[in-house]
Amino acid sequence: MSHYLQHLEHVKGRFDHALQGSDFDAVLIAAGQPAVAFLDDNAYPYRVNPLFKYWLPITASPKSFIYYRSGEKPRLFLYQARDFWHSTPKLPPGEWQEGFDVTLIDNVETVVQALGKQVSNTAFLGEVHAPIDSWGLAALNPESMIHSIHFHRAIKTEWELQNMRKANVLAARGHNAARDAFYAGKSELEIHAAYLAAMKCRETETPYNSIIALNQNGAILHYDVYDADAPAEHRSFLIDAGAYYNGYCADITRSYAAKDGFYGDLVAAVDAAELAIIKKVKPGVSYYDLHVEMHRMIAQILADFGFFKVNAETIFERGYTRPFFPHGLGHYIGLQVHDVGGYLKSDDGTSYERDATHPFLRLRRELEAGQVFTIEPGIYVIDQLLEEFDGNEDFNWQRIAELRPYGGVRIEDSVVVTADGYENITRDAFASLS
Ligand code: GLY
Ligand code: MN
Ligand code: MN
Secondary structure: OOHHHHHHHHHHHHHHHHHHOOOOOEEEEEOOOOOEOOOOOOEOOOOOOHHHHOOOOOOOOOOOEEEEEOOOOOEEEEEOOOOOOOOOOOOOOOOHHHHOEEEEEOOOHHHHHHHHHHHHHEEEEOOOOOOHHHOOOOEEOOHHHHHHHHHHHOEOOHHHHHHHHHHHHHHHHHHHHHHHHHHOOOOHHHHHHHHHHHHOOOHHHOOOOOEEEEHHHHHOOOOOOOOOOOOOOOOEEEEEEEEEEOOEEEEEEEEEEOOOOHHHHHHHHHHHHHHHHHOOOOOOOEHHHHHHHHHHHHHHHHHHOOOEOOOHHHHHHOOOOOOOOOOOOOOEOOOOOOOOOOOEOOOOOOEOOOOOOOOOOOOOOEOOOOEEEEEOOEEEOOHHHHHHHOOOOOEOHHHHHHHHHHOEEEOEEEEEEOOOOEEEHHHHHHHHHO
């Protein structure tokens, strides 16, 4: 059996399990539809419901539905408008067609008519709006089903891993083009265009707004306003940009120095720390412990580069790493760039507590084979976070001022947990292009 068809069996099994513990006989999953801007007739970019693309690699056919009853072949109601204004979405070729009974529809009401009386035993998963809210479905987005599916989605099938490897190769190609554009002295907007051109896709076909930050803009964690004019001087470049393949995400960050010197050395130090923490990845390890360990490593880097007048141990103990590395070590990744389930302890929805010391950490679970997550340490000069330490003599403010014009450093890879260690699908992707 192909990897895709094995994946489909796995997904059916996950939904069988979720249905067994529920009051419902079947599930109806909507692909969703693009929202229209207020008082306008233009739609926002469309993003397919992740629970729809979990079943099959159809990501650009809004108003489609999947209906699944345990033990039966899933049904796909594929929407194809009778419309001379727009092109009909192209369907990906492939084996998914073997797995579904396909019905073409040009009116969503056909779905509820096809379900007939079964609709009152069917749970719905998707965005709720008219006319779906008047169909008489048994439940709209029941939490118990969603928790169950989300908990188990953390473990990827081989087909999912293949898609994520390919997404990383695609993104790595874009990253290489963006790096070359930086060294050619281009503006943020031109670098952004070079990234998309190398991936042969448009902006709405990336999983999140690319962060293309020159110089001090690298300190703005989600910087996505691209300056159309090149700066007078290129000092540093931080790029956090991803790709989709069959609906699965890549999320990669690299930092580059224009010239040799202390910023380039800092990039090398963060890169080495990132690789060192990845070496600890294996089943049974706690992601939370890796996050805390990374704060220790960041403390050492901050001490080595002279950002403090106290030693690494003191930097760590006094919490001084937190303004420099305010985000989490990383997150699950898969159908969504910040994939779900990072705080779920079990499929009944029991969750880990949030830790007030590390409020932005997105992943608390223990590592298990088949999970995929990012590892993305960083060091930035974020004035808003440094304000509370104003006047603190432990900080070497002069040295910190030297880093400010460079913004910051982040390095981000995606890692698969294997039976006895890890696979770094991002480094492998770059290596495959060289
Ligand atoms: N690109 C968003 C993130 O790294 O989480
Ligand atoms: Mn990330
Ligand atoms: Mn990222």
